[in-house]
Amino acid sequence: AWPAPLGITLRVPTGWERRNTPRAVVSHTRDKEAVLLLTVAGKGNDPVQIARESEKQAGARLLEGARTMQVNGLRAVRSLVAVDSSRGTTTLDLTWIAHGGLVYRIVGLSPTPRFGAYRPLFDQTVSSFRGMIPADSAQLRDIRLRVVPAQAGERLTDIVRRTGSSWSAETRLTQTPAFETGTTVAGRSGRCWVAWQEWISGETDIRGRM
Numbered sequence: 001a002w003p004a005p006l007g008i009t010l011r012v013p014t015g016w017e018r019r020n021t022p023r024a025v026v027s028h029t030r031d032k033e034a035v036l037l038l039t040v041a042g043k044g045n046d047p048v049q050i051a052r053e054s055e056k057q058a059g060a061r062l063l064e065g066a067r068t069m070q071v072n073g074l075r076a077v078r079s080l081v082a083v084d085s086s087r088g089t090t091t092l093d094l095t096w097i098a099h100g101g102l103v104y105r106i107v108g109l110s111p112t113p114r115f116g117a118y119r120p121l122f123d124q125t126v127s128s129f130r131g132m133i134p135a136d137s138a139q140l141r142d143i144r145l146r147v148v149p150a151q152a153g154e155r156l157t158d159i160v161r162r163t164g165s166s167w168s169a170e171t172r173l174t175q176t177p178a179f180e181t182g183t184t185v186a187g188r189s190g191r192c193w194v195a196w197q198e199w200i201s202g203e204t205d206i207r208g209r210m
């Protein structure tokens with residue numbers, strides 16, 4: 001659940017929504033009652049030191065009752081912190097793990113009264129953190145956007161047919177209304193669509209190309 005160059009892998013709970021951003025991997029229940037975050041906390045090989053630096057930056061006592069541990073052979077430290085807010089008390093499950101010269105932070109959070117229900121899922125996610133192996137890299141798929149110029153009089157379906165798109169009957173092709181484009185650096189103008197795929201079969205892997 002993170003770009004390959006960092007060389008790590010992490011498994012989030014089944015059915016949770018997830019997205020990658022430049023600064024974090026975010027996963028949450030559909031109602032956002034429980035959330036998991038994976039971030040880079042700092043550089044180094046000592047998770048306790050980086051956790052203490054995080055504590056200073058936060059101005060809060062994050063390491064009371066913390067315990068050092070190993071996660072798949074990697075040095076780690078983990079603690080639980082209760083935070084009061086206008087919405088009630090939230091429990092933060094904080095884990096710092098050192099790998100490859102960086103220290104990663106996994107944060108699981110949920111309302112304190114519901115924390116017991118989510119804690120096993122947080123445990124599973126923390127336990128899944130490890131360095132990537134060749135078998136993991138073999139499963140990665142690149143997602144590339146291929147831009148295809150339209151010929152005079154072509155519709156979007158004509159372009160799909162002409163270019164041999166791999167989009168099949170399992171997917172539904174959706175498009176915005178055509179709009180006129182301005183003159184390009186090549187001195188051309190014309191019509192343009194924004195197109196995407198809507199999965200009917202419930203699959204999440206992107207297989208089509210355009």
